[in-house]
Amino acid sequence: MLELGVADNQMNAAAKLAGLKPEQALKMISKLSHLLEDSKPTLATAELERLPTPHSRSFRTRQSAMVYLPKLDRIGRLVLHTLGHSGIGTVVVGDNTLVTESDCGRLGYVLEQLGKPKLGILREELKNAPLKIKLDNRMNWADYADIDLALVVSSGAFQPTDYQRWQSLGVDHVGVCFSDKHVLISSLVYAETPCLSCRELNQWLADPCRRLVASQVAGHPGLHNSVSILFAASLTSQKILAAIDGYSTGNDVKLHVDGAIEFEAAVINAKCGCQQLQQEI
């Protein structure tokens, strides 16, 4: 009966079936708790079962994938953990900084890790995951073309410096932009789709003041809170995995500060040079 598992609210019935008093059954379960814990499905089982079928081929696809994360900040480390435990084989990171006080606290590093390299800490945390974490310091420009998918994280507004590299190399990317009103997670951006700049220019059309505000808020720290970071990390990881597995990553998604979720299909902005660039090439 213990092997089959006993739901908490059926304890009395289960004890009766075993010919025991409820308190005797509870005592027995507490003595056998280490065995019962082991028989619970682990998180790894759930990860494997969620892989598209056939599981082994999907796992190999994920193992051969290379994803780029720009920073090992709060969202970066959450995404790295998720990708590592979901079977992504290689993550290249563009961050060789040390942990500072502003990296500690909520969703960040612990104070004992102050002054230590973030990369070393995460390699240690993920040592049991089937993942290689590489620093991009010895990569040539052309090596970046081997990246399957890159994450772009911006604050306030998408800035060309964040995504130009991926756009010019034709590397697919997913953009995250934190603002004071919402966090936006883009659908997968690739050559034929609206780019991240199109999204910014579309906002200029909708709100003429945006043109002036954009440059002021771009890169502004402090536009994210725990909820927006967790939401963005979760959805971004899901979109990256879906893209690697060969599925569509849907529309752009916005989580507003009041909890409302908005889905939006991005459109190409006629003033953006992204599609002209494609034709010229």
Ligand SMILES: [Zn+2]
């Ligand atoms: Zn564009």
